Amino acid sequence: MEQMTTSRSQVAQSSDGKAQPMVEAINLVKHFGKVDAVKGVSFTVAHGEVFGLLGHNGAGKTTTIKMLTGQLLPTSGTAKVGGYVVADNPQKVSPSFGIVFEDQNLYERLTAVENLNFNARLYGIPNPSARIAEVLAQVGLGESIKRAVSTYSTGMKQRLLIARAILHKPQALFLDEPTRGLDPASAQELRDLIRRLSEQGTTVLITTHYMEDADQLCRRIAFMSAGEIIALDTPYNLKIKYGKQTITAHINDGSTDRKEVFRMGEAEDARRFASYLAGGQIVTAHSDEATLEEVFIKLSGRSLL
């Protein structure tokens, strides 16, 4: 039986004693005919990390995830999960990860329990009933489990998809646009759920074009555009590095009441700001943090949506 046995606390180590990354993309390339969908993408995701792949539609995020999960063979490069090359034997690697697909691909005529029971048998999960009850409680799907999935709302289906993905206790979770089509409240609930899973040690790789998801969940993010990673860092560092770094002040000098923008790091702006401050003319002052959206536009020259 190909039951996954590695416990989440066990972290694979390389021969030099360093912890191996849970997910590795090594110079991944994918061509579809003459179209270069992914052009040499490389990154690693550490155990327990939440990593975001951000980009507009067609940037190559989903193709990258498909190569990492064995749905697509890379034209060149290597995709590794848990230290194993996925392309070598996808069926053997598959128990170490779970996927929430972009499409809500459930057996809609069946109930939630029937859907999960099928996956439990597929993965050879012992005592499936107890585990199914556990994950259903975890995703908050207690009430409607005896109804056919076709009667569920988008949010409920999304929860069931997550329940299915985590049913076999995978070490890594791939989430492809998990909050797409959800109302703000459901999206927030889903983010909370992902955060809890991460806290329990699950490695999460999430693709999205919603900045809120990335900003709230990811320890690091990679911006993808036209099949390439154009920036990779923590959200904070990206904002600092590529953001506009200005302060907007509301100034009242007795004759005029206006707003002025001061660039940080510019000597002349700093002198003027200090002068207004000393003269008691600043009513309010706010630092203008860049959003990830703005950083992405600055880097790629186009919007995320």
Next chain:
Amino acid sequence: MGVNWRIIKALSGNEWLNLRHNKAAIIPLMLAAFLSLIIIIFNSLITTAATTRLQNYVALSVVAYDPDHLEMDKVLGFTHIYTTTVKLVSNPQAVRDAMQAITSTYCLGLVLPDDLRGLVAAGGKPTIEMYASPLLTGPYFRALVQSNVGSYLDKVTAYRKPYTVTLKMLSPSLSPTATVSSTLASISSKLNDPTYINHLQQVFLLVFVPFLFSIYTLPEVLVEEKERKTLRMLLTSPASPLAIIMAKGLVGSGYALVLASPAVLLNWGQLHNPLAALGYVVLAILLGSSVGLLLGTLVNTVRAVSIWAGVILTLLTMPALIGLFISNGPLRLLHAWPTYPLLVGAGAAADGSLLWDKGLLYAAVPLVAAALTFTLAAWIMQRRARS
């Protein structure tokens, strides 16, 4: 590619569950019921027709030169079904000419020597010429006639052998017009024969009905997975493409067998060799299922399945069906169609003329075709799974 039976069991179980919850599954069930009703009506009609028409029905027309009036025609009506008409001619050449004519409608021509009894008594070796039209008689039929003629001659000559019966096959003209007209004459002759119609009905039930259900059901169970994108989920699970296609094949074939069963069971009493007939039903389902799975790997929508399944069903069955009416000429190439042995074998199992060695050959061809088609489907599935 290894096969994990736990996974196949899980996949099959899920497929059955899906089928049970699928309200649209009622449509093929209704079709099966409707077909059964048609068969019941047809059976009652053909039984009535057979009993009233067969008494006057002429199945075997013979032209003979019979100088001693041995009345061989009386023994040629060798079954309760066939009756015989014999046209006696005045010289042997008239028989040969009649049988050589392209437009001849005689099944058999017989030339008996003058004073057959005397020749045998004197220890001679008289030769009896027997001509059989390949367009109007099949090999089984000819063998039966030859055997009957032999038995009769044994009696006529008081078992004082030897004598020789020479069976001469005719080679009809290969001109397209003549071939077409002879073929049409042959088809027309067979379609006027209620026993042959009954035979065709058996073949239809034993082969076409299983084909019909398996060719429409199998691609759907695969394409449905593609349409609802669950195939992607399966392909990222521990299930290999081979396991997926095997499970689909098992469940789809089982379902097709369930759907085809009422039609077959309603005719169970008419089958001379029901177990062999059932074997051919299973073979038809295996072949139909393999072809259906192949179609399922190639198309992506249920709509495309319904279009292509019709085309494939026609391509798979029509040439073989036409081949049943053809005994000679270039159209005999149709006998090489993989479904032809299935039709012949099923027909022979139904009318009791199946010999075990031929039966095995008839079974081997569709079985090999099914295995090759399944392998091709699995290969395409494996290849397309990650491209």
